[in-house]
Amino acid sequence: MSLVEIEDLRVSFRQYGGAVDAVRGIGFTLEQGESLGIVGESGSGKSVSCSALMRLLPATAEVSAARLRLDGVDVTKADREDLVRLRGRSAAMIFQDPMTAFDPVFTIGHQICETIIAHRGTSKKQALDEARQLLERVEIKNAGDVLGYYPHQLSGGMLQRAMIAMALSCRPKLLIADEPTTALDVTIQAQILQLIKDIQAEFGMALIMITHDLGVIAETVDRVLVMYQGEVMEQGPVSQIFDAPQHDYTKQLLASLHAGFEASRGEERDVPALELRGLAKTYRIRRRSGLFHKYADFQAVQETNIVLPRNRIVGIVGESGSGKTTTGLMAMRLTEPTSGQILLEGTDISGLSAEALRPFRRRMQIVFQDSYSALDPMMTLVQIIAEPLHIHEIGTAREQSELALDWLDRVGLDRSFASRYPHELSGGQRQRVAIARSLILGPSVLVADEPTSALDVTVKAQIIRLLKRLQAEMGLSILFISHDLSTVKSLTDTVVVMYQGRVVEEAPTERIFAAPQHPYTKALLDAIPVTNPRDRRLRSFLSAEQIAAATPRYTTKDTGTGPHADPTLVGIAPNHRVEAVVTA
Amino acid sequence: MSDTAGSIAPIVRQRSPLWFAWRRFLSNKAALAGGIILGILILMALFAPLITPVPPTAQMFLTESLAFPSAEHWFGVDGLGRDFYTRIVYGARVSLTIGFIAAAFSVLIGIPLGALAGYFGGRIDWFIMRVIELFSVVPPLLAAMLLGALTRGGYFTIVLIAALFGWVQVCLLVRAQVKSFREKEFVRAAQALGASPWYIIRRHLIPNSVSPIIVGFVLAIPLAMMLEASLSFLGVGVPPPTPTWGQMISEGINYMFYYWHLALFPTLALAITVLSTSLFGDGLRDALDPTLKGR
Amino acid sequence: MLLYIFRRLLSVAVTFFIVSVIIFLMMHSVPGGPFDANEIPVSEAVRQQLMAQLGLDQPLYVQYFKYMWGVLHFDFGVPYQSPGETVLQLLSRAWVPSLILGGAGVALGAPLGILLGIAAALNRNTWIDYLASAFSTIGLTVPVFVISMVLILVFAVWLDWLPASGWPTPDRWILPIIAYAAIPVATYARYTRSAMLDTLSRPFVTVLRAKGLSERRIVFQHVLRNSAIPLVTVFLPMFIGTATGSIFVEAMFRIPGLGAYFVSSIELRDYPLEMALMLMITFMYCIAYLLSDIVYALINPRIRVGGSE
Numbered sequence A: 001m002s003l004v005e006i007e008d009l010r011v012s013f014r015q016y017g018g019a020v021d022a023v024r025g026i027g028f029t030l031e032q033g034e035s036l037g038i039v040g041e042s043g044s045g046k047s048v049s050c051s052a053l054m055r056l057l058p059a060t061a062e063v064s065a066a067r068l069r070l071d072g073v074d075v076t077k078a079d080r081e082d083l084v085r086l087r088g089r090s091a092a093m094i095f096q097d098p099m100t101a102f103d104p105v106f107t108i109g110h111q112i113c114e115t116i117i118a119h120r121g122t123s124k125k126q127a128l129d130e131a132r133q134l135l136e137r138v139e140i141k142n143a144g145d146v147l148g149y150y151p152h153q154l155s156g157g158m159l160q161r162a163m164i165a166m167a168l169s170c171r172p173k174l175l176i177a178d179e180p181t182t183a184l185d186v187t188i189q190a191q192i193l194q195l196i197k198d199i200q201a202e203f204g205m206a207l208i209m210i211t212h213d214l215g216v217i218a219e220t221v222d223r224v225l226v227m228y229q230g231e232v233m234e235q236g237p238v239s240q241i242f243d244a245p246q247h248d249y250t251k252q253l254l255a256s257l258h259a260g261f262e263a264s265r266g267e268e269r270d271v272p273a274l275e276l277r278g279l280a281k282t283y284r285i286r287r288r289s290g291l292f293h294k295y296a297d298f299q300a301v302q303e304t305n306i307v308l309p310r311n312r313i314v315g316i317v318g319e320s321g322s323g324k325t326t327t328g329l330m331a332m333r334l335t336e337p338t339s340g341q342i343l344l345e346g347t348d349i350s351g352l353s354a355e356a357l358r359p360f361r362r363r364m365q366i367v368f369q370d371s372y373s374a375l376d377p378m379m380t381l382v383q384i385i386a387e388p389l390h391i392h393e394i395g396t397a398r399e400q401s402e403l404a405l406d407w408l409d410r411v412g413l414d415r416s417f418a419s420r421y422p423h424e425l426s427g428g429q430r431q432r433v434a435i436a437r438s439l440i441l442g443p444s445v446l447v448a449d450e451p452t453s454a455l456d457v458t459v460k461a462q463i464i465r466l467l468k469r470l471q472a473e474m475g476l477s478i479l480f481i482s483h484d485l486s487t488v489k490s491l492t493d494t495v496v497v498m499y500q501g502r503v504v505e506e507a508p509t510e511r512i513f514a515a516p517q518h519p520y521t522k523a524l525l526d527a528i529p530v531t532n533p534r535d536r537r538l539r540s541f542l543s544a545e546q547i548a549a550a551t552p553r554y555t556t557k558d559t560g561t562g563p564h565a566d567p568t569l570v571g572i573a574p575n576h577r578v579e580a581v582v583t584a
Numbered sequence B: 001m002s003d004t005a006g007s008i009a010p011i012v013r014q015r016s017p018l019w020f021a022w023r024r025f026l027s028n029k030a031a032l033a034g035g036i037i038l039g040i041l042i043l044m045a046l047f048a049p050l051i052t053p054v055p056p057t058a059q060m061f062l063t064e065s066l067a068f069p070s071a072e073h074w075f076g077v078d079g080l081g082r083d084f085y086t087r088i089v090y091g092a093r094v095s096l097t098i099g100f101i102a103a104a105f106s107v108l109i110g111i112p113l114g115a116l117a118g119y120f121g122g123r124i125d126w127f128i129m130r131v132i133e134l135f136s137v138v139p140p141l142l143a144a145m146l147l148g149a150l151t152r153g154g155y156f157t158i159v160l161i162a163a164l165f166g167w168v169q170v171c172l173l174v175r176a177q178v179k180s181f182r183e184k185e186f187v188r189a190a191q192a193l194g195a196s197p198w199y200i201i202r203r204h205l206i207p208n209s210v211s212p213i214i215v216g217f218v219l220a221i222p223l224a225m226m227l228e229a230s231l232s233f234l235g236v237g238v239p240p241p242t243p244t245w246g247q248m249i250s251e252g253i254n255y256m257f258y259y260w261h262l263a264l265f266p267t268l269a270l271a272i273t274v275l276s277t278s279l280f281g282d283g284l285r286d287a288l289d290p291t292l293k294g295r
Numbered sequence C: 001m002l003l004y005i006f007r008r009l010l011s012v013a014v015t016f017f018i019v020s021v022i023i024f025l026m027m028h029s030v031p032g033g034p035f036d037a038n039e040i041p042v043s044e045a046v047r048q049q050l051m052a053q054l055g056l057d058q059p060l061y062v063q064y065f066k067y068m069w070g071v072l073h074f075d076f077g078v079p080y081q082s083p084g085e086t087v088l089q090l091l092s093r094a095w096v097p098s099l100i101l102g103g104a105g106v107a108l109g110a111p112l113g114i115l116l117g118i119a120a121a122l123n124r125n126t127w128i129d130y131l132a133s134a135f136s137t138i139g140l141t142v143p144v145f146v147i148s149m150v151l152i153l154v155f156a157v158w159l160d161w162l163p164a165s166g167w168p169t170p171d172r173w174i175l176p177i178i179a180y181a182a183i184p185v186a187t188y189a190r191y192t193r194s195a196m197l198d199t200l201s202r203p204f205v206t207v208l209r210a211k212g213l214s215e216r217r218i219v220f221q222h223v224l225r226n227s228a229i230p231l232v233t234v235f236l237p238m239f240i241g242t243a244t245g246s247i248f249v250e251a252m253f254r255i256p257g258l259g260a261y262f263v264s265s266i267e268l269r270d271y272p273l274e275m276a277l278m279l280m281i282t283f284m285y286c287i288a289y290l291l292s293d294i295v296y297a298l299i300n301p302r303i304r305v306g307g308s309e
Helices: A046-053 A080-090 A108-120 A124-137 A143-147 A156-168 A186-203 A214-220 A238-243 A248-257 A324-331 A354-361 A381-391 A397-410 A427-439 A457-474 A509-514 A519-527 A544-549 B017-026 B029-046 B084-120 B122-137 B140-151 B155-182 B185-192 B197-208 B210-233 B245-255 B261-288 C002-029 C044-054 C060-072 C087-122 C127-141 C144-158 C170-200 C203-210 C215-232 C235-253 C258-267 C271-299
Strands: A004-015 A018-030 A035-039 A061-064 A067-070 A091-094 A174-178 A206-211 A223-228 A231-237 A274-289 A292-308 A313-317 A339-344 A364-367 A445-449 A477-482 A494-499 A502-508 A553-555 A564-573 A576-583
Touching: A004 A046, A018 A046, A018 A231, A035 A046, A035 A214, A046 A061, A046 A067, A046 A174, A046 A206, A080 A091, A080 A108, A080 C203, A091 A156, A091 C203, A108 A124, A108 A143, A108 A156, A124 A143, A124 A156, A156 A186, A174 A186, A186 A206, A186 A214, A186 A519, A206 A214, A214 A238, A214 A248, A223 A238, A223 A248, A231 A238, A231 A248, A248 A457, A274 A324, A292 A313, A292 A324, A292 A339, A292 A477, A292 A502, A313 A324, A324 A339, A324 A445, A324 A477, A354 A364, A364 A427, A364 B185, A381 A397, A381 A427, A381 B185, A397 A427, A427 A457, A427 B185, A457 A477, A494 A509, A494 A519, A502 A509, A502 A519, A502 A564, A509 A519, A519 A544, B017 B029, B017 B261, B029 B084, B029 B261, B084 B122, B084 B155, B084 B197, B084 B210, B084 B245, B084 B261, B122 B155, B122 C002, B122 C271, B140 B155, B140 B210, B140 C002, B140 C235, B140 C258, B140 C271, B155 B197, B155 B210, B185 B197, B197 B210, B210 B245, B210 B261, B210 C144, B210 C235, B245 B261, B245 C144, B261 C127, B261 C144, C002 C060, C002 C271, C060 C271, C087 C127, C087 C170, C087 C215, C087 C235, C087 C258, C087 C271, C127 C170, C144 C170, C144 C235, C170 C215, C170 C235, C203 C215, C215 C271, C235 C258, C235 C271, C258 C271
Parallel strands: A035 A206, A035 A223, A091 A174, A174 A206, A313 A477, A313 A494, A364 A445, A445 A477, A553 A576
Antiparallel strands: A004 A018, A004 A061, A004 A067, A223 A231, A274 A292, A274 A339, A494 A502, A502 A576, A564 A576
């Protein structure tokens, strides 16, 4: 008998006067110890199916199935006691956002223990003991202390580890991981994936890995189920899906993985479009000390020099907290830099007043990550796209909307969308509107702050292509900010890697991928999920101290500069700079 | 594969966020009923002279003083020989006008202060929040009574007092909305386009605060009506002979055991008006902003 | 944690100071002092003398500090309406009925409201939910004197089950207690319901279900504990509602409590009594405010333990 048997599962959600079909007759089975990946974009029904298996759907969901069995129990007919046995013991779940997955008013230890006690009836002391061992197993070093911590005291990566420990606490036969790495930084993502893989092998559990990321699938599972709009498109062994995809949708997904380099055309002129000279941002942090406040300085961005040549795309890559977004916002003068200069086509705009800055604003624009909050919900698309013209008082109202309509075309949206509101669009469509708004004034510089990271894979590829096309048409220079090296691969000419508020390496894209020098760059590259299951490998992860210790060393002969005892950015090849120690 | 996304262009009627709010509102029976009753009350107040037999202060039925409800006098006659139905209808005028005018003043004070506090934050926000804190430790009704007593009441005094304590709610609602929206990326985008703070407040933040403003306005109405009734009840509100429900209830207590109608009708009138306005306001809030639900 | 309490204490003290100054100024700025020529006819000379005797000719800030100094020693002066005793004596007499009735009202109403709110949240869109909504809407919007009036009309006038007013015997306390309880029931029912619904929709509840805890345990341990945090902040408005309500309840049921004296002090322009009552009530509010802040911090680990940010 299989561990999971699903046949003709249908789920629909009741809404105002109607129902939305989320899952339309899917079926699969899973054996003990087997690992299955379910891949699909948001709204494809992949999470809903697994929630149905655990009976975790809200009351508005209507579930029907010819067969829905977990560990020999018919889930549709399960009573309270069956459910308690199924959940936690037969199957455990890990969720996407570890920050909201723990009850904020209880300690981590309490929450793991209560699971153990509820299922196995052990004593409090035994449970605590076991919880500590579990935390150690998921590679949390100070496990004893973490037991007494509240969720808000831990980072996302640590919480996800604790979540895994909690899931393991009752030795489940099946582990369901619902996008377990999406909310985490790239390097942490790879660590968590590896941990899940190790633990699955060690405990002999079956695994269902739900994800939108084919790379994650290639890394972790034996068998794949591709879902699209509530239906199964195809399923099979992971190698078959990657090597011989049958369905068009699968092919699209795979195509987005294998993007090649493509340099921007157009001549590069002397004066760069945008140059950041010694740009730095320091925040004063207020700390409470007794009755009064103490101030401490926090360097969000240390003195940074970045050059964006005309007609080129430069990527800034780094994880959250690396200062990449702050740098982008400073370049746009949306955040005031503490020191340094911003040269827009040779003019320093860092000291200009808001009034003096206005004409320059026409020449530089920005696109944000969250396409939903980037559009005013009360305005129609034409109003949104025409807003820049409105602010700068260009043309009559009629001319403004004519131009806005043209731009709808240019970003690949139908003109009939003109009087729609943002909530009626998909994420990708909204991002197209945001791009149209930022380009309607014909700027020469565009800062793109993670414009694709909230989008589904196939849509992401479309937006990247759109940006690339518009860049070529308009001769744009783009500063592309991303947390993910694989995203910038096909788009940028040069990559700047930021780490803890400073630039640690900068090189032409191809060279960064071929010959990374800085340990952090290497770690980032190593964390990119493989694009083919055959390339799976064991990874080693570096801690912050290890990265600091592995700072590259060069001699003065290599660099042609004087010796530096402190790590400094030095040029080691044409256009390739790396943070290194230079000895004599 | 092309990079066009709009190839499928289903022809749907364009629906603004307000349309969905309207749908949600219609599906809320209690709120709809509240709105309809409130509408009827407003009409009654507007056309009071047309639907009442005599002027409200005319003591035309002295011989029938304290008469019980009858076909002639639907709600009976009061102690001074006035038709009680007429007085109740005219009472709606006082209650509703005070409610609406005070709510309007609350909104007029609350919007700019809330927008300032929410948009600029920092010291301005700190100062406005401290002022609000002062208001929160002073019980509005007691302070209003004190003010009412010191100034000897009167129609406009009541309106001002109600506005003085009504703006806090509006201010907090607007502040919260502006605060959450000023962090949104479309505001950042407008800043990146060189828009002035004033432009952003006017074109983005105020339109997006329409929901809390409407809600704040409607919910300020019953509060003001309650305040007026309470003050009139204690004799420091709108002075006689203007017919107000609070006053009538206060007089009604004295007759309660024998002439119950004098206590019952103003009580019911006040309860129904305040309740329907609140239900209407609650319904509007739930419809306009699902995230504020139940607060 | 102690530091947090101390800082809150300081801020509440400042608030209290400002409010007391405002009240004091308000009392002294309006025309119509106790010896207004047209109300109590006294000669100009006598008036001057009286003013001097009472310190009313001194600058306002001197008067204020003198007054507050007296307040610190529980000296609120002598009420005009009952010159035979001090304000303090009058207040200590008037406290009793208000405390008994109001206390009983809150003690009954708050738990009842919380239970109603829980029941409503767990049985959403059923008759319990609608009943709770109806109760809370009525209790929160309809003035207390209207509720009292309905109670009297129904139970005393028509059904004639209970006496309508007065203080001497406990059977006369029942209706006022019900009237007092209306506000706590309404506030707690509404806020408990919304806090519970809010917590129930948070992702960690799904996680708790997924790990196989029983629904009872989830609700009574996790959801209630989380919902209690926002509920603490309701303590203050409920307290305000009840205290304000006392004026009307006592006026309706003719009970000689604090609320009744507040009304008479306003009607008779009894400044010493009025001032004392306002100060006392504001003081109680400040205490309630402070207490709710402290309890909030105690049950919220984010404040108690501090963040890692």
